[in-house]
Amino acid sequence: MSAARPPVFVFSDLDNTLFSSARKRAPGEDAQPAALLRNGDVVSYSNGRQRALLDWLARDARLVPVTARSVEAYRRVLLSFSGPAIVGFGGVLLDADGQEDAEWAAHMAQVLGPAAPLLEETCQLLQAAIDARGLNAWARVMHEGGLAQYVVAKHREHDADALRQLGDEVLGPWLAAHAGFRSHQNANNLALLPPGLDKSAALAFLLSRLRSVHGEIVSIGFGDSYSDADFMALCDYGMTPGGTQLGHRLAGQKERTHAG
Ligand SMILES: [Mg+2]
Known part of the structure; x- marks a missing residue:
């Protein structure tokens, strides 16, 4: 057998x-x-x-x-x-019933808590650069259950090159000074992720x-x-x-x- x-x-x-x-x-x-x-x-x-x-x-x-x-x-x-x-x-980890897994949620609350002010700060930097350049784009801190998770920026006309330039010029220097944070871009999604997310x-x-x-x-x-x-x-x-x-x-x- x-x-x-x-x-x-x-x-x-x-x-x-x-x-x-x-x-x-x-x-x-x-x-x-x-x-x-x-x-x-x-x-x-x-x-x-x-x-x-x-x-x-x-x-x-x-x-x-x-x-x-x-x-x-x-x-x-x-x-x-x-x-x-x-x-x-x-x-977030959802179980088979679509409910949040409590153990993972408690872990992520500890991981993400300290990053929240930095995510807000970076989002404001991105938004200021968007406004200064007159880009038709937005930046936002994404939340789950009241907890800041990551920053996302998108171009309303899907100009991925403009988004890439924004990421290089604004997030590049910021990331060099903030270990563990990382940015990621795929097409019209630019994200800044804190350590542990x-x-x-x-x-x-x-x-x-x-x-x-x-x-x-x-x-x-x-x-x-x-x-x-x-x-x-x-x-x-x-x-x-x-x-x-x-x-x-x-x-x-x-x-x-x-x-x-
Ligand atoms: Mg995909």
Whole structure:
């Protein structure tokens, strides 16, 4: 008799991994709504191939979202998941009933508390630079349950280059003076993350808990963005969609390997 097979868990980013924003990929004939804006408009769609992959994963694996979306934005995703979910860049761990995990919440309150004044300060720096340059952009401190989590800046006309310049000139010097903080940009999202707020930190906690329940598990990380790479690296295997930020990096590395 062979031993029971370990369960397979897929820890998956959502946006541009399981579905795509309408802006990045025009909805084709097989598109189905995947996420809504606050006003109820469809903002993201899945295509037939994305849904086939999702169905395949759901059949044989347990799918755990690992998303930068806030709890509120996560609830506007139209896919349903039956287990836990890591949301808000790892700041919040939801259980299978959609309730906040109390142990992780207590941990994050300790981690994030000291960073709150610095997040406010940096947000004001970004907003002042936006105003001084006349950029059609905004910067905001994102909160969960009254606790400051991270700073996000977006350009209203999706000018990612202007956002990158803003990040380089404002966040660059600030980060050099504040160890542990880091910034991340993917397209029209510029984020400043405090120490300890990390998808990979939340996944490390969840992996340890899942192993205490299930024993050995098979873990697969799935994501499209540089900010997904660290949590994917905690897993036994990694997957990334082609044509994405991380997919391009993989392709670049491959080309350099060939050239070398
Ligand atoms: Mg993504």
